[in-house]
Amino acid sequence: MLVAAAVxxxxxxxxxxxxxxxxxxxxxxxxxxxxxLGVLAxxxxxxxxxxxxxxxxxxGTFPQGARGSFRGFGVAGDVRLGPAEAAVGGRGLPxxxxxxxxxxxxxxxxxxxxxxxGAEDTLTPEQCxxxxxxxxxxxxxxxxxxxxxxxxxxxxxxxxxxxxxxAPFDTAVTRALAAADxxxxxxxxxxxxxxxxxxxxxxxxILAGAAEGADLDGSLLYEDAPYGVGYVVxxxx
Numbered sequence: 001m002l003v004a005a006a007v008x009x010x011x012x013x014x015x016x017x018x019x020x021x022x023x024x025x026x027x028x029x030x031x032x033x034x035x036x037l038g039v040l041a042x043x044x045x046x047x048x049x050x051x052x053x054x055x056x057x058x059x060g061t062f063p064q065g066a067r068g069s070f071r072g073f074g075v076a077g078d079v080r081l082g083p084a085e086a087a088v089g090g091r092g093l094p095x096x097x098x099x100x101x102x103x104x105x106x107x108x109x110x111x112x113x114x115x116x117x118g119a120e121d122t123l124t125p126e127q128c129x130x131x132x133x134x135x136x137x138x139x140x141x142x143x144x145x146x147x148x149x150x151x152x153x154x155x156x157x158x159x160x161x162x163x164x165x166x167a168p169f170d171t172a173v174t175r176a177l178a179a180a181d182x183x184x185x186x187x188x189x190x191x192x193x194x195x196x197x198x199x200x201x202x203x204x205x206i207l208a209g210a211a212e213g214a215d216l217d218g219s220l221l222y223e224d225a226p227y228g229v230g231y232v233v234x235x236x237x
Contacts, residue, residue: 002136002214002236003143004043005207006036007177008103009231010052010096010147010199018073025226032222032233034107037145039235041111045143048111049135050081050104051206052096052147053199054118062116063088068098079105082114094118096147096199103145112143119202121194125186128202132209146207148200150174150230158228160197169196170230173204177234180218182208198230211236 012018014026014033040048054060065084069077069092079101081093093101097116104114117135119128136142150170153163160166169192176184185208193201222233 001140001142002210002216003045003141004040005144005146005211005216005236006040007146007148007204007207007232007234008033008036008100009149009233010099011149011229011231012070012073012095012099013227014099015070015075015102017075018070029222029224029231029233033103035221036233036235037103037107037109039237040143040145041109043143043237044141045112046139046141048082048109048114048143048145049138050097050100050114050116050145050147051119051203052094052100053203054094054096054120056120058094059118059120062091062093062097062118064114066090066093066116068093068101070098081116083110100145100147117206119206121190121199121202123202125188125190125205128205129186129209132206133212135206136210136212136214142210144207144210146203148203150198150200150232152197152229154225154230155228163196165192166196166230169193169198170225173198173200173230174220174223174232177204177232178218178220180211180216180236182211207236
């Protein structure tokens with residue numbers, strides 16, 4: 001059963017080495033993410049699953065020790081998913097899971113074994129709910145680290161340019177995640193989310209499926225839109 005979840009954004013700029021000189025601009029978001037991971041550790045899970053958006057062909061499961069990198073952003077060195085003795089072979093982590101792995105390394109996660117799941121945005125809300133239910137049944141005490149961004153269309157300089165629907169969409173997302181409102185999360189429109197480049201839609205709906213019957217309360221730790229992209233940090237516990 002799901003006992004706790006942390007929702008965090010997944011821009012590579014969250015990684016201090018990637019952000020370089022701009023790193024202080026994301027300090028508040030990083031601190032909120034660290035606090036959210038503290039809630040996960042405090043829940044004493046038997047298993048932590050990191051869920052994040054994945055591009056075409058990048059979806060599926062990743063074992064503890066799977067490697068990711070930020071070499072495409074000029075940063076040398078790899079990250080590993082969870083406290084593995086050694087990195088394992090196989091596919092590299094999608095960017096969102098690499099950011100999640102970096103957060104876990106940064107906070108020194110040792111509370112439970114870790115697995116990863118890349119969620120492609122072609123998943124329907126029903127498929128997400130089914131996936132989430134399966135995750136929730138994996139162990140007696142399951143925790144989720146859910147990576148994903150809200151819209152990328154909040155300003156004219158945003159990656160998706162300005163879309164007037166972006167701010168209301170992000171407001172609905174923030175309210176739903178802050179309140180652990182499962183029906184509201186399930187109701188997020190996949191087509192609108194894709195149009196607004198909101199990468200978190202499928203991971204959030206997987207969370208909603210995993211949380212069915214768990215009776216968790218939500219708490220909002222951070223919400224902002226630097227660079228015109230909506231970022232939310234919340235916990236469910």
